[in-house]
Amino acid sequence: MADKKDNKELTGREKAAILLVSLGSDIAPEVYKKLDDATIETITLEIANLRKVPPDIKLKVLKEAQEILMAREFMARGGVDYARDVLERALGPERAQSLLDRITASLQVKPFDFMRHTDAAQILGFIQNEHPQTIALILSYLEPQQAALILSGLNPVMQADVTKRIANMDRITPEVLREVERVLERKLSSVMGQDFTVAGGIDAVVAIVNSTDRATERNIMEYLEENDPELAEEIKKRLFVFEDAMRLDDRSLQRVLREVDMKELSLALKGASEDLKTKFFKNMSKRAAEMLQEDMDFMGPVRVKDVEEAQQKVVNVIRSLEEQGEIVIATGGGDELVV
Numbered sequence: 001m002a003d004k005k006d007n008k009e010l011t012g013r014e015k016a017a018i019l020l021v022s023l024g025s026d027i028a029p030e031v032y033k034k035l036d037d038a039t040i041e042t043i044t045l046e047i048a049n050l051r052k053v054p055p056d057i058k059l060k061v062l063k064e065a066q067e068i069l070m071a072r073e074f075m076a077r078g079g080v081d082y083a084r085d086v087l088e089r090a091l092g093p094e095r096a097q098s099l100l101d102r103i104t105a106s107l108q109v110k111p112f113d114f115m116r117h118t119d120a121a122q123i124l125g126f127i128q129n130e131h132p133q134t135i136a137l138i139l140s141y142l143e144p145q146q147a148a149l150i151l152s153g154l155n156p157v158m159q160a161d162v163t164k165r166i167a168n169m170d171r172i173t174p175e176v177l178r179e180v181e182r183v184l185e186r187k188l189s190s191v192m193g194q195d196f197t198v199a200g201g202i203d204a205v206v207a208i209v210n211s212t213d214r215a216t217e218r219n220i221m222e223y224l225e226e227n228d229p230e231l232a233e234e235i236k237k238r239l240f241v242f243e244d245a246m247r248l249d250d251r252s253l254q255r256v257l258r259e260v261d262m263k264e265l266s267l268a269l270k271g272a273s274e275d276l277k278t279k280f281f282k283n284m285s286k287r288a289a290e291m292l293q294e295d296m297d298f299m300g301p302v303r304v305k306d307v308e309e310a311q312q313k314v315v316n317v318i319r320s321l322e323e324q325g326e327i328v329i330a331t332g333g334g335d336e337l338v339v
Contacts, residue, residue: 010061017046018053018061026273067091071099120149128154134180136165137172144207151208152216159216160223167205167231202231206238240319240329242268242311246276248318252327253283259317262288266295267310270302 010018020028020043032040070090074083087096127135127150135154139147139162151159209217217239224232245253257265257280269277269292281289321327 013042013046015061015064016043017050018058019065021047021050022058022062067099120146121153124150124153132158132161133165136162136169137180139208140166140169147208156219160220163205163209163220164224164228164231166208167202167235202234202238205235209235209239236319237312240315242315243273243276244329245314245318246279247329248327250283253279255321255327256318257284259321260314262292263295264310264313266292266299267302267307268314270296270299271304271307271311
C-alpha cells in the first residue's frame with residue numbers, strides 16, 4: 001500500500017479503507033452503520049491489511065471523496081445539468097465532466113425524487129387516499145424528517161398500518177416501482193428517476209419514527225405492541241440508542257443518573273464518545289465523576305457485547321423515565337413543551 005504513489009492505482013476497497021481510517025474513530029462507526037454486512041467485512045479486511053499511507057495519497061483520497069459527495073449532492077438537488085454547471089464553475093470543465101462520467105452510471109435519481117422538493121402537506125393531500133402499501137413504498141424513499149411529517153398527518157389507524165408495512169418491506173421489484181411511478185407521473189406530470197435499491201425495513205421505520213412527534217410515536221408503538229409485539233420490541237430497541245443521551249438536557253440527565261447503576265454506567269461509557277462522557281461527567285459531582293473515571297480505568301479492556309448490554313440497560317432507564325413524563329427526549333418532530 002505504501003508503495004503506491006497515485007490514488008488512481010488504488011482499488012475502490014483500498015480507497016474506502018484509507019477514507020475510513022482518515023475519518024477517525026468517532027466518524028467511521030457512523031459510516032459503518034450505513035453499510036451492509038458484506039461491505040463491512042470487505043472494508044474491515046482492507047483496513048486490517050492497511051499499512052502506512054503517504055500523506056499525499058491520503059490527501060488525494062479525501063479530496064476525491066469530497067468531490068464525489070459534492071457532485072452527488074448537486075445531482076440530487078437539481079439533476080445532471082445543474083450539477084455540471086456548478087461543478088464547472090468550481091472545478092473547471094474537464095474535472096467536472098470526469099466526475100459526472102464516473103458517478104452517472106451508478107448514481108440514479110431515486111424513485112419519487114420529485115417529492116423531496118415538495119411540501120409535506122401537499123404530498124399528504126395527494127397520497128392520503130392511496131393504498132397503505134403505496135404510501136409505505138413512497139415514505140420508504142423520502143428523507144426521514146419529511147416522511148415523519150407526512151406520517152404524522154395520517155389518521156392513527158393508517159399511521160400504524162403504514163409503519164408496519166414499511167418495517168415488513170424488503171426489496172421492491174422494478175416492475176412494481178415502474179407501475180406506481182407511472183400512475184403518479186401521469187397524475188402529476190412529473191419526471192421521475194428510478195433505482196432498485198432496498199426500500200423499507202426496520203431501519204427505515206426507526207429513522208422515520210425517531211423524527212415524528214411524541215404523540216405519533218406513542219400511537220404507533222401502542223398499536224404495534226398489541227398487534228405485533230416482536231416488531232414493536234425490535235423497533236423500541238433501536239428508537240433510542242446510548243449515544244442519543246446527548247439529546248438530553250442537563251436536568252433530565254441528572255434525573256437519569258439518580259436511577260442508573262454506576263457500575264453499569266461505567267461499563268456503558270467505555271464504548272461512548274468523548275463528548276458523551278464529558279456530558280455525563282459534568283452532570284455529576286466532582287467526587288462522583290472521579291470515582292466513575294477510576295472504575296472505568298480499573299476495568300481495563302472489556303468485551304463489546306458487555307458494553308452494548310450495559311448501554312441498553314441505561315437506555316431502558318431513559319425510556320422508562322421518558323414514558324413516565326419525568327424527562328424529555330428532544331426529537332426532530334414538533335416542539336416539546338415543558339410547563
